[in-house]
Amino acid sequence: MSTTLQMFSEVMRSHYQVSNLVGMNADEFRRKLESLITLQDSTMEGFMDETKQRDLSIRFHWGHDHDFGDFKIPGRLGKRHLTMPANFVDHFKVLPIDLTGKRILDIGVWTGGSSLLLCALGAEVVAIEEVKKYADAVDLLKLAFDIKKLTVFNKSLYDLNDPQFFDQFDYVLFAGVLYHVTDPVIALRIVFNCLKDGGMCLIESFATRGRGTFWAYHGPNVFGEGRKEDLSRSGWNWFVPTREALQRVMIDVGFEIVRLDNVQNQRISGIGKRKAYTDMLRAGLSVRNIR
Numbered sequence: 001m002s003t004t005l006q007m008f009s010e011v012m013r014s015h016y017q018v019s020n021l022v023g024m025n026a027d028e029f030r031r032k033l034e035s036l037i038t039l040q041d042s043t044m045e046g047f048m049d050e051t052k053q054r055d056l057s058i059r060f061h062w063g064h065d066h067d068f069g070d071f072k073i074p075g076r077l078g079k080r081h082l083t084m085p086a087n088f089v090d091h092f093k094v095l096p097i098d099l100t101g102k103r104i105l106d107i108g109v110w111t112g113g114s115s116l117l118l119c120a121l122g123a124e125v126v127a128i129e130e131v132k133k134y135a136d137a138v139d140l141l142k143l144a145f146d147i148k149k150l151t152v153f154n155k156s157l158y159d160l161n162d163p164q165f166f167d168q169f170d171y172v173l174f175a176g177v178l179y180h181v182t183d184p185v186i187a188l189r190i191v192f193n194c195l196k197d198g199g200m201c202l203i204e205s206f207a208t209r210g211r212g213t214f215w216a217y218h219g220p221n222v223f224g225e226g227r228k229e230d231l232s233r234s235g236w237n238w239f240v241p242t243r244e245a246l247q248r249v250m251i252d253v254g255f256e257i258v259r260l261d262n263v264q265n266q267r268i269s270g271i272g273k274r275k276a277y278t279d280m281l282r283a284g285l286s287v288r289n290i291r
Helices: 003-015 026-037 080-090 113-120 132-145 184-194 243-252
Strands: 103-107 124-128 150-153 169-175 195-206 215-223 235-241 257-260 267-274
Touching (some): 003 080, 026 132, 080 169, 103 184, 113 124, 113 132, 113 150, 113 169, 132 150, 169 184, 184 195, 184 243, 243 257, 243 267
Parallel strands (some): 169 195
Antiparallel strands (some): 257 267
């Protein structure tokens, strides 16, 4: 375990265990978490036909491992909420450990593991989650631990095409989301617009190995692990890029400094810097009024 990763684990334990509760007592906190973990509800998400929706949007699944002291909740992504930010500290060397005074937009937070870590490191965090039940879970953690520098929105990434989000953030953590959206060009332009000049996009994504600038199409009928009976299947991906395709798109939407690792285990990590606001090609954009 790297020094940074070990430190991040200690930070989470020192800030987010039952002994740190402020907004409720330990019994109430555990009861509320247990009621979330057993939740299966498509109506609250506004779905017309739940048979066409993701399993993980209908049935609640905890996102990241969390040791609450008196009890632990395993997450489907394990410790990725710690290892992925540690990679931007140690490998890319763009994320400082002391984030005091920094504003960070965390997109697709699931149950909020990365948002909690970034707040504990001193950042003011705006957490975006399009699935209401997961946004509610992060709100519960915010209340329980009285996290004053955390704001949670139950919004789609595309809802961020709004002046209140423009030019606001020092960093955007855009992890595990790009391949789940139907328009990656617009999605990356929105991220670009949300950053301040000099701001940095920290991106992590499912990716396709291979040469060339192509995006592999999966669509809503390609599933990963899990079982339909348990509503535990992964999948529901749209477009999965090669390294070169992702690099080209990031440059085309405005990022001037783009560094991407090679694809490993079907994942890719990288950074894009908004040196200064600039326009992009307008022909054919699906959102004509995108900033």
